[in-house]
Amino acid sequence: MLRSRITWLAAALVAGVVISFVIPLCLLVRTMAEERAVSATNSDAQSVAMIVAGVDDPASLPAVLAPTLGARTATTTVALPSGQLIGGPTTTGPVTTGQPSSGPAQFPEDARLLAAVRADNRSMATTVDDRFHVLIPVGVADGVAIVHSVTDLGRVRRGVYGSWAILVAVGLLLVVVSVLVARRQSARISTPVVAMAGVAHRLRSGDFEARAAATGPVEVVELGHALNQLADRIEDLLRIEREGAADLSHRLRTPVTALRLDTDQVEDPTVRARLRSHVEDLHRAIDSVVADARRPSRDAMGGWCDARVVLADRAHHWGPLAEDQGRMTTVIGGSANGSASGAAGESVTGEHPGGEHAAYRPALVGLAARDLADLLDNLVDNAFAHTPEETPIRLELHVVDGLVVLRVEDGGDGSPDTVAFARGESGAGSTGLGLDIVRRLAADAGGSVGFERAGLGGLAVIVVLPLIERAD
Incomplete structure (x- = not known):
């Protein structure tokens, strides 16, 4: 030190x-x-x-x-x-x-x-x-x-x-006094520097309101001012980035909406359906680009959430669309509590946090609730986008050996060999951007993403995240 x-x-x-x-x-x-x-x-x-x-x-x-x-x-x-x-x-x-x-x-x-x-x-x-x-x-x-x-x-x-002993004692006393004085004076330097290191770590973790106190010697005060100016600059750049992303979203959605209206004027139903599918893919790609552009301002924030709560919330969010398309949606909240499934077009949650289960145990993961919601939304959106209507979808959450396993599968005709996983890759009509966001979010929490053949017959995406202790 x-x-x-x-x-x-x-x-x-x-x-x-x-x-x-x-x-x-x-x-x-x-x-x-x-x-x-x-x-x-x-x-x-x-x-x-x-x-x-x-x-x-x-x-x-x-x-x-x-x-x-x-x-x-x-x-x-x-x-x-x-x-x-x-x-x-x-x-x-x-x-x-x-x-x-x-x-x-x-x-x-x-x-x-x-x-x-x-x-x-x-x-x-x-x-x-x-x-x-x-x-x-x-x-x-x-x-x-x-x-x-x-x-x-x-x-x-x-x-x-005896005189020698007195001289040695005086010398030792001088050394002890010098150590005490040096320790006190060094605290005037080390304490602000350690505090600035803490501010730097907070900035790295996404707390952009953290600022260093201008105390200590002149050089340390100058260092604190420089760190605060750097934090201000980072905050300004992130604000400009968010404003640019919002402007990009607005400017792109307007012509896409006009293009969607124009496709409805095409007389040939086959061409009209194909164009509408392409427009929907373009709309989802724009949403993914905008979400990805805003991502740096949130990724650094870190955080934690209960994955069970987020899973139930997103299942409820996608329920109306699943009902409109006649999809049977199954939601399994945990391996120990069984599952519940609904009829075609229903969204049924097998485990509701805070419900009738007295032994409810949260599944805490190292992602903010909004980030985990984005992860699930990308997976569910891919399932909706690349499978025909009335195709069943299943959402599962299991806690196994200190790991939270999220599984999203569908009954379509996709396979692990045709997955577009990296940004810019294309396969089965996908840009790969959504799954790239999923991969990066999982990696931020120390997890991983895998693919396998689903029990429903289509593609299963498995996201494995470490289970963390309850945060205070």
Whole structure:
């Protein structure tokens, strides 16, 4: 998602900046801590050396140094000329500050450093085994005393871990804050874009009143305006198309009506009947062309309907014509409820939705009621147009394995081999346009169209549509 990508990008950028600052800061804190420790060690050694130099009686040094050595940052000892150590640890354990003690130092390098300074009689500052030593020789009454201050640099470094933790915590806090801010800001971009995608899907599905809200950054607002202008243009084009189709219908039907009247003036009955048949075919072709021209403005709308209701409605619509032509029309509403048939010229529905059948189950398909009505009208019109009067017609609807099967058959002399299925093909006096509309409508709903020999003896057209769940 766009929002997640923007958030992750901001988090990565801020994390990179934080890392580039936190790591050097951590190293700087450690270096500064070491420098402070070294400076404090030097200061402690020099302070104690000044005190030792100012005492005339070496025997009083422990008492004088007692309060001083205990307050030092570094571990400080004073090695007297006699070898006694004042302060600091020994091999036997810590010595109480101010009490004389003897014996070698706890660390072997301390003894070596003391010996080196005593021999050279000059100050020394060095690091041995991660311990910083400052040794200052001081002249006293009975010889040379050495002030020795030591700081454990390893312990100093371990002491900065708390500062490091604070720096890392601050860095993580910055990353978290940046993620929250980026997520909020990205919503100002992603939310309008997602809404525009929804508007585009609604336009694709036929909701031409859908418009995008002009919110968000300037670029997103401009995109919304462009999408709305595109929707307006599509709506204008569809309106022009519908007006053109209506005008085409009006302009074509007028000369066809005049032609029909002229055919009635032909004296030869055979020629008159043939011309009248051709005029009727032309009239149906015009109706199909007009319906097909209007189709794009409705196909995109989608929708759903109860096929049982539409079947009953169209059977009722065609009933008067069937009665005039003496056709026996059978309507079967479902395989589970049987069928009913009427006498010649009757239109009988075997299952009426909402009637006396308590266990009525709708057969919902993914076509709008008007589109399914057009599909059935094209099939029934073909049956009426290409079969003689008094030819029986049967309409069936079955629900089988999640499929709605519509079957329209007649008792004429047609066969599956003579069907004009594609636009522009001709066979048995048909343009194929009506069946092409049927095929496309069925395909729009995810279905298919097939042909076979009818039980009545003529042609059976089978339309299979997926059964859908009830739409809210």
